[in-house]
Amino acid sequence: MSLSTPVLPILEKEDVNNKQLLSVMSRSAPLLIPFAQYDQVKSSLPRSLSYIVQFVSPVSIPDAADVLDAGAEAVSISANDASTILQEDSPALPFERVIVQIDPSTAISLPELAKKGLAGVHISLPEGLSLQDAKTGELVGQFVSSIEAKKTGRPVFVSASNATLPTVEDAAYLTSIGASLVIPTSKIDLPKDEKSTSAGKIDLIGALLASLKSDRQDGLFPTTVVASALGTSLGLVYSSQQSIRESILTGSAVYQSRTRGLWRKGESSGATQEVVRIRMDCDSDALEFTVRQKAGQEHIGFCHLTNREGCFGRTSGLALLESTLQSRLKSAPAGSYTARIFSDAALLEAKIREEASELVQAKDEDKQHVAFEMADLLYFTLARCVRAGVSLEDVERSLDAKAHKITRRKGDAKPQFINGNPAASSSDSKPLPSAPAPKSAAAVVEEDEGPIKMTSYRLENVSESERTDLMKRPSIKTEAVMELCRPILRSVKERGDEAVLELTTKFDRVKLNSPVVLPPFTSPAVLQKIKPEVKNAIDQAYNNIYAFHAAQKKVGGNVKASQAGIGGINTATGEEADDAVLEMETMPGVVCRRFARPIQSVGLYVPGGTAILPSTALMLGIPAQVARCPTIVLATPPRPDGSITPEVLYVAEKVGAKCILAAGGAQAVGAMAYGTKSVPKVDKIVGPGNQFVTAAKMIVQNDTDALVSIDMPAGPSEVLVIADGDADPEFVASDLLSQAEHGPDSQVVLVGIQLSDKQLAAIEAALDRQAHALPRCSVVRKAIEKSLTIVVPTREEALRWSNEYAPEHLIIQAKEPEALAKGVINAGSVFVGPWSPESCGDYASGTNHTLPTYGLARQYSGVSTSTFEKNITSQSLTAEGLKLLGPHVVHLAECEELEAHANAVRLRLKTLGIEMPPPHVKSA
Structure with a gap:
């Protein structure tokens, strides 16, 4: 319309x-x-x-x-x-x-x-x-x-x-x-x-109707009546303001007879018309009624003189064929060809395949032959629709729906139909990578149902340029999103709490009196809203995650007692001090140390609103707690009633959050980065979020007024599974789908080691079956359409592909998985062996699930205890140490013409009885 x-x-x-x-x-x-x-x-x-x-x-x-x-x-x-x-x-x-x-x-x-x-x-x-x-x-x-x-x-x-x-x-x-x-x-x-x-x-x-005008003396409006399917013209009538009003209000066609007044179509004959749409022409003096005809007992058509479908004679073409087939479905003589078509599903299926094949084989230059074969194919496909109770109007509606879509599939043919070989397996074909179709409103017929299947390639058939294309993730329009975030951040920076509340009302559609929730976060009423089994699961996950992140503080290299009181292991008592310290003597009398200190104020972004994500609160809150950050601000969008999810409140209590910021999106990032009257300013913002959260984090980390750092940029979730012939197809499929359900932009990659056609087909069948059973099947379908399988000949090639791709999650389901894991160079987190599903790391094994995506595992680590710490170095020199090291420092400082640096050492050396040569004075 x-x-x-x-x-x-x-x-x-x-x-x-x-x-x-x-x-x-x-x-x-x-x-x-x-x-x-x-x-x-x-x-x-x-x-x-x-x-x-x-x-x-x-x-x-x-x-x-x-x-x-x-x-x-x-x-x-x-x-x-x-x-x-x-x-x-x-x-x-x-x-x-x-x-x-x-x-x-x-x-x-x-x-x-x-x-x-x-x-x-x-x-x-x-x-x-x-x-x-x-x-x-x-x-x-x-x-x-x-x-x-x-x-x-x-x-x-x-x-x-x-x-x-x-x-x-x-x-x-x-x-x-x-x-x-x-x-x-x-x-x-x-x-x-x-x-x-x-x-x-x-x-x-x-x-x-205010703009509708008539050039007739009687003030009526010429009205064409067309059928809802194919737009077939049924006749010409007249309308008045009152007949149009009644048609719009009732949904039944009412026209204005020039002799008999209002003509309520079908009032006496029973052959009524359901009004689908009423339109004016370009200069508002004529109308078009699109109608759906309903036959009466005696009258079947629109024309009241001939009792035919329309006043211009019988319909033709597809409309006539549909009408004929619908009639034959009810009354075709037993044994007739049409009756056989409707009763014998195998025959109809074979005829559709036969006619489609003949149409494909018809030569372009023989236009009459192409038209002949197309007519045959339309006959049998329309018979298929009529048998299923599907009308041409239904087909047109489906075409219109597809025309509205702006996200397009690649359009590759299914493997079994490539090269005219219905029996070809997926691994025999090599569809080449193709650029995304342009987003437009052009009508493109695409298949919405059918198998959910990844596009497969074999490494020996992939060129280097194609390999590069397959490694690419979909582009993220970061700059465009940043421009949308800048005014939001500016507003929060300038107006503080007032802006946060205003933006929360606008975007989260919740009106709050205060942007923050203060402890205590839990009460008996809150705890009662958490299922006992969920609370137990949170407690177990907390224990595992805490243990693993606490152990990270003990890893620091050669740990010795600190004479400067910095921390470490007290060798006299064997008791653990506050923190592990890296300490070494680089030369006699020169001791260097490296020790961690917590970031004083951190902001944790936990996506939420309608979602319940206590796992993210655990993954961010526990390492901050282990690092002993004095101020922990947890930000999460409020629910529609303005409350915070009870499970998140429970986690916030366990990790010792100072307050909860009930806001999401860029406004939450801005409030934590700049601080407001209610929200403490933080020194670092950590946590996943949508494109606006990511863009806002990237903006504030570059704003000197904010003086805030972030954990890492973020992109869509992704998984790469390495599997060989010993892998359980059901396990492999489930791991692929566990990431695909995150969203339509999630990335899913299967790297198969020497998988045979049969083995690959088993994984594809399991994936399709499991996907169709998921409540988020439509989301999974979109993600899988952009995903791929690459079959490689060796374990070494599998690792090469994985390291080059640098996945967020890497799952290894192959022989000797631990040995294969030793070759991993780039990955966010690795799941080793058939009994290590990615879901365990997401929730409760102990590792962190906030990981680098979009190939950033080449440069970034996932969130850990060190994310919430910064490392400080110190050095302690004895007099003997300075005697040994000092002269070298003086020479280097003078080489760089930094005499004050050299003098600070020269004075001390002189006190120790060592005379350094006077500084070199440049000649004019």
Whole structure:
């Protein structure tokens, strides 16, 4: 459906369950749905409803893409977001599916961007400016002109201030200048006639029809009636304002007879018409009714004279074929060919394969032959649909849904159909890496169902350039997201708690009185909300993680007693001191030491909101506790009721957090980085998060006003599994899926050592079966589509591939796994052997699950106790030590012409009776 409309209702929270309103909108105009209401209403949206989803800044690009994939005509985003997301050579969202929101501060600055092919613009008028003001006309006219609205049909939506009640006359005025009126649903009325409109409301249908005009003396509007499938023309009738109103309100076709008044189609014959959609033509003087016909007992068609489907004669082509097949399904003579097709599934399947093969083999230059074979294939495929009760309208609806998708699959053929060999195995084929398809609204038919399968390659068939391509992760548009985060961070930096609360209301949709929760975090009431088995699991995980991270403090090299009282092992008593100290005498009388000290204030970011993630709180809180950081701030988004998950509260109590910041996203990062009246400023921020959290962390670490460090950049979760022929296919598949379910951008790689076709097929079958049983199957499918299997000939090649890829998680399911693990150079964490699933490391084995992703395991380690410490060095020299070392220091200092450095040593040496030569004086 075109987005061009006289009126655009915006759905308000109280109307998400208003089925009458949604039904009316599905027949008459698009609907604007705020993203905050989208999840609640999306499952109940009528199939024929055209809708736009409105996002607040900063927009989540994955969320926007998901909304477009789900069927939204467009997304509406702020001008600030658009200026970063859309000004790239390869925009994150397709221009033609984006509407830009413009307020008074951006209204003059955006025409250039609007010319790039946007779906439309949405202008919010400043306070005090009426919809029919001359300034409104001038402002709106700029955008009508810049996007050529009257020529292209792209809309310019206009919202008045909240204090203004729009009128039907406002809608008519805006339509006359090429714009559309935005109306909150709370101000909408659906009266049976315009005189019955409730006070303080606007007649929606009156506003929709305000621009409709007739050039006939009787004031009627010519109306074409078309079938919902294939758009077949059924006839020409006339409509009036009242007949249109009744059709929109009831969903049953009502026309205006020039002799008999209102004509309620099927009222006497029973051959009714369900109204799917009503549209005006380009100059608003004619209508098109799209209808779904329902036959009566005696009358079956639209034409009341001939009782045929339409007034222009019988349908033809696919519409006629569908009608014939539907009739034959009910009454085909026994033994007839059509009856055999419907009753013999094997015959129908064979004929579809046969005709598809003949179509493929037909030569391009013989156009008649191609058409002949295509007609045969359509006959049998449509018979298949009719047998299953699937109509052409259903097929068209599926095509339209696919056309709305902006995320595309590679489009590679399934291995069994490559090279015309249905029996070919996956390992016999070598699909080449392909660049992602451009994100556009073009209709691309793609398969949504079917096997969930990784693309497989054999190393001997992969060139070096292809190898490089296979190693690449999907690009992350960090700069664009950073631009969205900067104003948020700036606001928190300047306005502190006030900004944090404001942004929490905006993004988390929770209104809080204070941004922080102070200890004690648990109470009997809180503990009662935690299942006993979950509490026990948290306690066990805490013990394991604590033990492993505490042991890390004892690792420091050659540990000796410290004469300077720094710490270490007291050799006299054998008792453990506070910290291990690296101490060595580099030469007689010169002792060097290295010792750790805790970072004084740390911020732990724990993703949350609707999720429950006590495991992340454990993984971050325990090493900070072991390091003895005096101030631990735990940040996590609040739940919809403003509370914090009980399990996270319990962990915060165990690790000794000083406070919990009830906020998420960039605003939480900003509050910890800069500090507020309620939130202590931290020296380091640690923890995973979405793209906005990551971007915000990267910004603040480079801001000298923040003076804060971070643990590491972050990307999507990933796993690489090394498996040989001895590996259990079910185990391998489960490990791959454990990461794939994190999100559609997760990376999953299988490196198979000498896997045969049969062994690889067993893993693929297990993966497909397990994936279809998962509740997040659709997410898994998207991740698996971007994942790969590489079969290598040797263990050494498997390690080479893994080390080059540098995975976040590396799982080894092969012979002598411990020996193979010794060759690992780059990985976040390694899971050795068949009984070491990655899930154990994620939760409770003792190692940390906050790990480097996106290939950063080449440079970064995962979170550990040392993440929360910094190391200090010291040196102690005796007089004898200075006698030995001092002269060398003097010579080096003088070489660098740093005489003060040399003098500090020379004076001491002189006291010890050693005279150094006078400093060399440069000649003029």
